[in-house]
Amino acid sequence: MESLLQSLLGDNLLTVVLYCALPLVFLLLYALLAILGEVKISAWMQDRLGPMRTGPWGIIQPIADVFKLLQKEDITPAKADKFLFNLAPFLSFMSAYAAFAVIPFSSQYVGADLNLGLFYLLAISSLNVAAIIMAGWASNNKYSLYGSMRAVAQIVSYEVPAAMVLVIIVMFVGSLNLQDITTAQSGPFWNWMVFGGPKQDVVLASGEVLSASWVNLIFLPFFLASFLMYYIAGLAETNRTPFDIPEAESELVSGYHTEYSGMKFAMFFMSEYANMFLVSAVVAVLFFGGWNSPFGVYLGDAFDAPWLVAVEQFGWLAFKGLFFVFVMIWVRWTLPRLRVDQLMYMSWKVLIPFSFGIALVVGFLVVIL
Amino acid sequence: MPKSMNEIFDYLNSLFPEAALQFDEAVPCVIVPAALIKEVALQARDDQELLFDTLMCLSGVDNADETLGAVYHLDSMTHRHKLTLKVIVPATAPHIPSVDRVWRIAEWHEREAFDLIGVIFDGNSDLRRILLPEDWEGHPLRKDYEVPEFYNGMKVPY
Amino acid sequence: MTESMEVLKAGIASGRLKTDELVLNMGPQHPSTHGVLRLELVLDGEIVVKVIPQMGYLHRCFEKHAENMTYPQVVPYTDRMDYLAGMNNNHGYVLAVERLMGIELPERVEYIRIIMAELQRIASHLVAIGTFGMDIGAFTPFLYCFRDREYILDIFERTCGARLLYNYMWVGGLSHDIYDGFLRDVADFIKKFRPTVVEVNNLLNYNKIFIERTANVGVLPADVAVSYGCSGPMLRGSGVDWDLRRDDPYSIYDRFDWKVITGDGSAGTLGDCWDRHMVRVWEMEESCKIIEQALESFPAEGDIASAIPKRIRPAKGEIYTRVENPRGELGYYLIADGSANPFRLKVRGPSFVNLSVIDEISRGHLIADLVAILGSIDIVLGEVDR
Numbered sequence: 001m002e003s004l005l006q007s008l009l010g011d012n013l014l015t016v017v018l019y020c021a022l023p024l025v026f027l028l029l030y031a032l033l034a035i036l037g038e039v040k041i042s043a044w045m046q047d048r049l050g051p052m053r054t055g056p057w058g059i060i061q062p063i064a065d066v067f068k069l070l071q072k073e074d075i076t077p078a079k080a081d082k083f084l085f086n087l088a089p090f091l092s093f094m095s096a097y098a099a100f101a102v103i104p105f106s107s108q109y110v111g112a113d114l115n116l117g118l119f120y121l122l123a124i125s126s127l128n129v130a131a132i133i134m135a136g137w138a139s140n141n142k143y144s145l146y147g148s149m150r151a152v153a154q155i156v157s158y159e160v161p162a163a164m165v166l167v168i169i170v171m172f173v174g175s176l177n178l179q180d181i182t183t184a185q186s187g188p189f190w191n192w193m194v195f196g197g198p199k200q201d202v203v204l205a206s207g208e209v210l211s212a213s214w215v216n217l218i219f220l221p222f223f224l225a226s227f228l229m230y231y232i233a234g235l236a237e238t239n240r241t242p243f244d245i246p247e248a249e250s251e252l253v254s255g256y257h258t259e260y261s262g263m264k265f266a267m268f269f270m271s272e273y274a275n276m277f278l279v280s281a282v283v284a285v286l287f288f289g290g291w292n293s294p295f296g297v298y299l300g301d302a303f304d305a306p307w308l309v310a311v312e313q314f315g316w317l318a319f320k321g322l323f324f325v326f327v328m329i330w331v332r333w334t335l336p337r338l339r340v341d342q343l344m345y346m347s348w349k350v351l352i353p354f355s356f357g358i359a360l361v362v363g364f365l366v367v368i369l
Numbered sequence: 370m371p372k373s374m375n376e377i378f379d380y381l382n383s384l385f386p387e388a389a390l391q392f393d394e395a396v397p398c399v400i401v402p403a404a405l406i407k408e409v410a411l412q413a414r415d416d417q418e419l420l421f422d423t424l425m426c427l428s429g430v431d432n433a434d435e436t437l438g439a440v441y442h443l444d445s446m447t448h449r450h451k452l453t454l455k456v457i458v459p460a461t462a463p464h465i466p467s468v469d470r471v472w473r474i475a476e477w478h479e480r481e482a483f484d485l486i487g488v489i490f491d492g493n494s495d496l497r498r499i500l501l502p503e504d505w506e507g508h509p510l511r512k513d514y515e516v517p518e519f520y521n522g523m524k525v526p527y
Numbered sequence: 528m529t530e531s532m533e534v535l536k537a538g539i540a541s542g543r544l545k546t547d548e549l550v551l552n553m554g555p556q557h558p559s560t561h562g563v564l565r566l567e568l569v570l571d572g573e574i575v576v577k578v579i580p581q582m583g584y585l586h587r588c589f590e591k592h593a594e595n596m597t598y599p600q601v602v603p604y605t606d607r608m609d610y611l612a613g614m615n616n617n618h619g620y621v622l623a624v625e626r627l628m629g630i631e632l633p634e635r636v637e638y639i640r641i642i643m644a645e646l647q648r649i650a651s652h653l654v655a656i657g658t659f660g661m662d663i664g665a666f667t668p669f670l671y672c673f674r675d676r677e678y679i680l681d682i683f684e685r686t687c688g689a690r691l692l693y694n695y696m697w698v699g700g701l702s703h704d705i706y707d708g709f710l711r712d713v714a715d716f717i718k719k720f721r722p723t724v725v726e727v728n729n730l731l732n733y734n735k736i737f738i739e740r741t742a743n744v745g746v747l748p749a750d751v752a753v754s755y756g757c758s759g760p761m762l763r764g765s766g767v768d769w770d771l772r773r774d775d776p777y778s779i780y781d782r783f784d785w786k787v788i789t790g791d792g793s794a795g796t797l798g799d800c801w802d803r804h805m806v807r808v809w810e811m812e813e814s815c816k817i818i819e820q821a822l823e824s825f826p827a828e829g830d831i832a833s834a835i836p837k838r839i840r841p842a843k844g845e846i847y848t849r850v851e852n853p854r855g856e857l858g859y860y861l862i863a864d865g866s867a868n869p870f871r872l873k874v875r876g877p878s879f880v881n882l883s884v885i886d887e888i889s890r891g892h893l894i895a896d897l898v899a900i901l902g903s904i905d906i907v908l909g910e911v912d913r
Contacts, residue, residue, distance in 0.1 A: 253558060334665075337663060396844070422753050425847070425858055426847060426860055430862065430871050446767070446769060473884075474883055478875075509588065
């Protein structure tokens, strides 16, 4: 992909910027789709129609929403800490977007093919915490402060089980590179991690050979549990129901973004949606084969068109990611919200011990097999 | 055993012989001197014959004859009988002992009567205005109440 | 540095680090105060130390208005108190005037009133259940409840032209007779409505998270409930078997066979938020039973206006009448002085009385629990402030 751009535009700054901006284009389109999905899916679940006035079946509602947000007055409370108040939404979105650098969208495109991809992912997505506490503190509003304190406690708590699950996968694959993890799962869907990992030998991009066999089926229950734990932790990290305690509408009005309006609110909104896709994409990459086709074959191979393969791979990742975003929306409109102490209980007394236990067992199995 | 209001009056009269309780046949209700209302209320709640465990309603009333009153509607869930107590005090010194320790709900009812009628319940732990703003002047449900023209510089529209 | 270390050591020695208390104003504009209630919360971290309710933002001088209106003119004002249960409010008021005047009502009027009052009770409970779910964070059951409430409001609209503020029950009668097909519509509604209870039970009431959030929260012991004068689902949730429809019968409730629902503490402690909530859920079923029986023995003939007096001017006297509103005991203390206007009309609103207990039962809980407690009390600010 990079070489394609270089051949088209030459080796200059524009190429690099374009290369970096590609996920942003995707993200903006995805955000529109997700907003529409949220309103429409919730409407169908709740036995109503949802927006119907803007375009056929209201499909241009998200664009109208964006215009509404653009037109809104940008209010900074008089007693807010202006610098931090203005910085927080951008930092929040930045941390969400920067994490997309290591997501392999296809075998041809990954923003930064880092060897420490998962480390980078953990580190950069934690920046969101700083943005949230900045927003809560700078707003000079008690609800915001409560919301941000809850958010920080929650995100920091759930980072631990999430990181532990990542360790499990890393132990199995032997690489922190997300592209490698995806390659390890190539072939038909039973090679996906959630089904116990690859059943045949795989050559990684780095030249290593990952030997595997049907014995790997023994990993299935552990990886299935890890997948569920990671998804739950991911729900908590993105502050989605049933873990939407930091912005619990009925308690804290709107949590840390109570005082935000207009585009700054939209930035927080965008970062929430970006984080939703990020978590979904990581779930897809770690457990559901990333950009791998579930059938192990691509239409592009039949026509001998590598560009079609890349597009298909991107399509599969987007499909898997969007499916998990859909599940998040589904969960949101079904379940009530937990309480602060129950949330902490869930993380420290359930998820963390279980994830450590699974890590131990998987570690043993990897060594033995 | 449920008792009629008459029987309850006779019983209360025997407990408080010097209190000069009166019985108003027309309503019917027992008229209690202001100073004794708390004792009568306690007796009515705790006496095994009466057991008035619920204060259904406490209303302040302006009787339009220079007197204010408080009306206590009592109910016994155990014996299933009811009692109405009335206290009448002069409008110039409308002091009634509070019964908010007898029935906890009395606190808010008394605040409301204080707010709207102006009866002062001595001993109420939190006698503030409850429905009207704290700096409102006068007690609107008095018969001689006149709507002020201005409140905090704002015209009071009516 | 050393000083703060001293404080830290002292805090650890006392077993508890003392922090400053924070005063948080919840409301009057807040999503879960169910209107314009303001709660002054004194908080220690997330823990509620004290709750001071501040009411009056919706005070519309109902009692003052009533003194300046004729008796029939007061009826529309009663609708506006508990605007979710207009029929029940009408019922209580007209009952007070009728008792004062000694009016005997035609059978048909009584039956229509009972059906209307019970439909209204279902509608009101549906709102209570839905909004309680929303307070806990579940949005979807709210809309299922409102969907079914619409059917009831449609029936009301076809009967009296209004969906919320009916002015339907008049002293001695009703404003309109029922329309053709009313009985069929009501029977249809009950058939459609029963599955909703199952649906909401599955989606919300027996959801593990919901039970975790509401069981053992805001426990109201029976003696405290009685002392605070709590009534309705609030009192029954604490296990007190008390319903004015049965224990102080009015209208024709004594003719029907139904049972009073009380909380049993099956999810946690007796008298917790879940009990109060479930009392409402099962009470809707009992209301359905009453309506079904009323439909069976509904008098085919009758004049709804025959008992409406030409001149409503009760003789000197006073009366305290109470009816079972969806929220509890709605009392009207009416003093008549022989003129065309009430001399004094005091309303004992169940929301007002039930709300007074909030400080007692929410101390030591978390903010999230306070929201649950407030939702389970089910207040309507129109009635608290009158």
